[in-house]
Amino acid sequence: MPTLNAVEIVEAFWAEVWQPTQNPDAVDDFVSEDFIITSGGVDINGVLGTAPDQRPLAFTGTAVWAVRADGKLLHNWVERSAWEAYQSLTGDASR
Numbered sequence: 001m002p003t004l005n006a007v008e009i010v011e012a013f014w015a016e017v018w019q020p021t022q023n024p025d026a027v028d029d030f031v032s033e034d035f036i037i038t039s040g041g042v043d044i045n046g047v048l049g050t051a052p053d054q055r056p057l058a059f060t061g062t063a064v065w066a067v068r069a070d071g072k073l074l075h076n077w078v079e080r081s082a083w084e085a086y087q088s089l090t091g092d093a094s095r
Contacts, residue, residue: 006065006067009030009067009071009073010065010067010073012030013030013031013073016029016030017030030072030073031072031073031074032068032072032073032074034074035073035074035075035076036074036075036076037075037076037078038075038076038077038078039077039078039079039080040079059080059081059084059085059088060080060081060084061078061079061080061081062078062079063076063077063078063079064076064077064078065077
């Protein structure tokens with residue numbers, strides 16, 4: 001079995017799912033069934049309590065990924081610029 005490169009797997013995930021094709025159906029090809037995102041030490045489902053509305057979202061942050069031996073993404077620890085995310089979600093650029 002060839003050795004899988006975790007960096008290449010994460011880059012392929014971003015390229016296929018988020019940029020520029022934005023193919024959310026490809027998520028299942030990359031992540032495990034028990035995939036978890038942790039932000040600020042908390043496992044999350046959604047962003048800042050807002051409802052999905054299909055608008056673009058832009059902010060900066062950093063991510064650390066766990067990749068299983070079979071190449072599936074297992075866990076993503078992410079820290080985001082909460083203020084940038086809030087402004088993008090609410091349209092509030094006044095501050």
